[in-house]
Amino acid sequence: MPIEQYAALSGLLFIIGGVGFIVRRNVLVQLMSIELMLNAANLALIAFNRSHVRPLAGSAGAASALPSHTGQVFAFFLIAAEAAEVAVGLAIVLALYRLRRTIRSDEADLLKN
Amino acid sequence: MLSLFPANDYALIAVILGMPLLGAFVNGIWGKRLGDSAVKLMTLTAVGVSFAAAVVAFIALAQGVSEQNDAHVRLTWNAWEWMHTTGGRDGQNIPIDVKFSIDQLNGIMMLVVTGVGFLIHLYATTYMAGDKGYARFFAYLNLFIFSMLVLILADNLPLLFVGWEGVGLCSYLLIGFWYESAPNAAAGKKAFLANRVGDFGLLCAMFLLAHYTGALDWNGIANGASSLVHPGEPWRVHVWPIGGGQYTGVLHFLQPLKPFTVSAATAVGLALLLGCTGKSAQIPLYIWLPDAMAGPTPVSALIHAATMVTAGVYLICRLSFVFVLSPFTMMVIAIVGASTALLAATIALVQNDIKKVLAYSTVSQLGFMFLGVGVGAFAAGFFHVFTHAFFKACLFLCAGSVIHSMHARIHDDDKAQDIRRMGGLRKWLPLTHGTFAVATAAIIGFPFTSGFFSKDEILYRAYVDRTINPMASSPLFKHFKLYEPPTWIGPVLYTAAVLAAAMTAFYMCRLYFLTFWGDFKGWTIGRPSLIAKQELGDEHGHDDHHHEDLTSPGYPPHESPWQMTVPLIVLAAFSLFAGVLNPGFGILKEKPLDHWLEPVFKAATEGAVVFGHGNDAEWAEHLEWTLALGGIGAFLFGTGLAYWMYVAQKGKPAARLAAEFPGAHQLLLDKWRIDELYDATIISMVDSLADTSAALDKTVIDGILARLTALIVAASGTILRAFQNGVVHMYAAMMVVGIAGMAWFFAVPHANATVVDAGNDDYVVSAAPGVGYGYRWDADGDGLPDQPDFAEASSVKLHLEPGKGPITVGLEVRNAFGLVKRKSISVARPQAPISSL
Numbered sequence: 020m021p022i023e024q025y026a027a028l029s030g031l032l033f034i035i036g037g038v039g040f041i042v043r044r045n046v047l048v049q050l051m052s053i054e055l056m057l058n059a060a061n062l063a064l065i066a067f068n069r070s071h072v073r074p075l076a077g078s079a080g081a082a083s084a085l086p087s088h089t090g091q092v093f094a095f096f097l098i099a100a101e102a103a104e105v106a107v108g109l110a111i112v113l114a115l116y117r118l119r120r121t122i123r124s125d126e127a128d129l130l131k132n
Numbered sequence: 133m134l135s136l137f138p139a140n141d142y143a144l145i146a147v148i149l150g151m152p153l154l155g156a157f158v159n160g161i162w163g164k165r166l167g168d169s170a171v172k173l174m175t176l177t178a179v180g181v182s183f184a185a186a187v188v189a190f191i192a193l194a195q196g197v198s199e200q201n202d203a204h205v206r207l208t209w210n211a212w213e214w215m216h217t218t219g220g221r222d223g224q225n226i227p228i229d230v231k232f233s234i235d236q237l238n239g240i241m242m243l244v245v246t247g248v249g250f251l252i253h254l255y256a257t258t259y260m261a262g263d264k265g266y267a268r269f270f271a272y273l274n275l276f277i278f279s280m281l282v283l284i285l286a287d288n289l290p291l292l293f294v295g296w297e298g299v300g301l302c303s304y305l306l307i308g309f310w311y312e313s314a315p316n317a318a319a320g321k322k323a324f325l326a327n328r329v330g331d332f333g334l335l336c337a338m339f340l341l342a343h344y345t346g347a348l349d350w351n352g353i354a355n356g357a358s359s360l361v362h363p364g365e366p367w368r369v370h371v372w373p374i375g376g377g378q379y380t381g382v383l384h385f386l387q388p389l390k391p392f393t394v395s396a397a398t399a400v401g402l403a404l405l406l407g408c409t410g411k412s413a414q415i416p417l418y419i420w421l422p423d424a425m426a427g428p429t430p431v432s433a434l435i436h437a438a439t440m441v442t443a444g445v446y447l448i449c450r451l452s453f454v455f456v457l458s459p460f461t462m463m464v465i466a467i468v469g470a471s472t473a474l475l476a477a478t479i480a481l482v483q484n485d486i487k488k489v490l491a492y493s494t495v496s497q498l499g500f501m502f503l504g505v506g507v508g509a510f511a512a513g514f515f516h517v518f519t520h521a522f523f524k525a526c527l528f529l530c531a532g533s534v535i536h537s538m539h540a541r542i543h544d545d546d547k548a549q550d551i552r553r554m555g556g557l558r559k560w561l562p563l564t565h566g567t568f569a570v571a572t573a574a575i576i577g578f579p580f581t582s583g584f585f586s587k588d589e590i591l592y593r594a595y596v597d598r599t600i601n602p603m604a605s606s607p608l609f610k611h612f613k614l615y616e617p618p619t620w621i622g623p624v625l626y627t628a629a630v631l632a633a634a635m636t637a638f639y640m641c642r643l644y645f646l647t648f649w650g651d652f653k654g655w656t657i658g659r660p661s662l663i664a665k666q667e668l669g670d671e672h673g674h675d676d677h678h679h680e681d682l683t684s685p686g687y688p689p690h691e692s693p694w695q696m697t698v699p700l701i702v703l704a705a706f707s708l709f710a711g712v713l714n715p716g717f718g719i720l721k722e723k724p725l726d727h728w729l730e731p732v733f734k735a736a737t738e739g740a741v742v743f744g745h746g747n748d749a750e751w752a753e754h755l756e757w758t759l760a761l762g763g764i765g766a767f768l769f770g771t772g773l774a775y776w777m778y779v780a781q782k783g784k785p786a787a788r789l790a791a792e793f794p795g796a797h798q799l800l801l802d803k804w805r806i807d808e809l810y811d812a813t814i815i816s817m818v819d820s821l822a823d824t825s826a827a828l829d830k831t832v833i834d835g836i837l838a839r840l841t842a843l844i845v846a847a848s849g850t851i852l853r854a855f856q857n858g859v860v861h862m863y864a865a866m867m868v869v870g871i872a873g874m875a876w877f878f879a880v881p882h883a884n885a886t887v888v889d890a891g892n893d894d895y896v897v898s899a900a901p902g903v904g905y906g907y908r909w910d911a912d913g914d915g916l917p918d919q920p921d922f923a924e925a926s927s928v929k930l931h932l933e934p935g936k937g938p939i940t941v942g943l944e945v946r947n948a949f950g951l952v953k954r955k956s957i958s959v960a961r962p963q964a965p966i967s968s969l
Binding site: 041 | 856857859860861862863864868871872
């Protein structure tokens, strides 16, 4: 499968996530949209990982190159970051609900002053 | 003694300079806590040790001079390297070091400053007793001694300038010492500002010297001085158009047919002269000195009579080899000196404040010194500096003693200095009277006193000397006419000087007779006093003067304590006998001071200062006695007239004259209204400029610019506030918009490039890097890409010969998405600097 298709899918997922983040008012759904965007990034990282190779020390040319794992390792880090983000995000949602009895983001207007 | 301190590393100078600085530091920082007696000890030790070290250094110098057969000897000490600059014809390196040197000229100056300084310090410790600024006063005074020593011992012009500014600062601080009263503070400010004008000249001279001679130390300037006179057009200073440019456009009418140029020597000389007129109180900048008398009297004696004001004369002597290269400048110096001597003497004729008379007398005597050095008689001018330091310091200290005793009766600063309220003081102040009489005799030229010899030498040399350009015989000037002063200038200068000398004799004797002879006129003012009471043998001391009980009788004036009279006696002795150092009329076979200073001035005066009548030495020698008659006649006439007016006729002729010519009398009393003239012209010009600036500041800066700025800030605040609504949703949306913007920025390629000069006429154009970028260059300027496909090479090298125009380089950048951006970069050689010569 060519890389363009992966990239297109990743971009589509990212746009869906972004639009969902903007248009939806439910904080939980917005959190889900963020997850979608992050996963789009993950997909792109893994896909591009295949097209990048690490040259072997002491020799030249693509023939003697090793596959690189940087993108995949990066995806793992991203998953860990997502988990932390969800933990903090849900705690904020809980705190917001206790304070305002709502989980709608347009009613969370305490950030000024 | 030269073995302990080698002549090229004479570290004893550190002691001479360091002690007064230490005194200033200790008194300035801890003076208040130490108490008056400790301050006294510190300040006297500082100056005393400095004087002792100066004597040792002078002896070493004399030894060196005799060992080297009367050569020009310098004991130098390089404290540290300061900075460097470049200048001169070849753009050579000019080191400016903190370097001091003692030679025959400033060796004497150094002795006078520390010696007379010590006596005045001793005097001041008593004179200033009880003043609440006692420690502050001596901190300033010690700092002054330090600055003055830096000024005279400096081995280069910038370091001299440091001392020059230092003494100016101390002068300012000490004139305004009693700063609570507004006139004192104003007088200090006036002195400071008048000196700034002079400093401008000195700075200009420094720049010119660095540019033309390529040196700023005395030896270097002397070696490069011949560069100052050169007939070649680029070596002359363009006065108009300034710097030698061209006026075009609307200003073309300012363009002269022929540019007005002067030789660099004249430009340097006149600029230096401006500096010297500021410091030495000559026309046109003399106005600050009389006002400077607002300071305590020891300050007037030390700074404004004996030492600081002679700095200008010292500088002219120091750079004599520069001045003689421009006979025009020499003539201007002589004319400035003679006219200042005359003008100040006329003002002194009618002043009633004892210190004002002495102040104008100082201005007048400084005029004599300028006249002396202006006609090329550097040693004579310097001799007058030397003798004047003694008799004028003595006169001022006597005046201080008189004021001190008058102040005991009259608790008023102005009235205590008014000679119309004095009279008959010789009865109560025998020592002050005697020393004042001796110093007066010296200043008016009583035969065989010190002032007689020094002044007479100046009068004589003013008549017979003639300055010619020493470069005139150089083959360079075969087709170039150098300036020659007119032949009638000598007799004119001589006549003016004799007139000034006659007036000096008159006003000094007037001062002396009014103060010390006749009847005391101070009884009717201040407290009622009974002499009888005093004659009963009441004890009285200083404390008595400070109670204001008007019912109890006061006391007549009384003599000052020994700390004040001893300096008077020493200074009076020097005023009387210092003449033996340089007596004229062939009394000694060889004049000691002339002989001592000869190596300093020999190089400068040789071929530059000659006798008139075609350098006829016999003619000049014959005239010496004849011309001395002028000086003696002036002395006899002035003294006799003063005696007749103020003693024989008891002041009636003077009153009659004043009543007969009220306009002229008032004009002299008002000091020719020069201050008013300056007020009306220069100062009001500056004031109106300041007013205009203030109005501009109020309307344009405050009214428009400041308000506009505030408006912009407020408006953008209003707009931005709308976005900060506190809704999390809105913030999130804005974040997304921002991320989208960044995504766009990374998605399109950017063709940016920088040009670097790689040397050897090569220039490297490097494109900014980016992810997945490929580059295609068009380096040959044909408008078509050099290679068909995009490549990794992110820079190209160009070769651009001097004189070739700019090359346009095309750059195409393609990024990973296949988007392409084009840009053309123009590569040009940097503009060559415009050659100054």
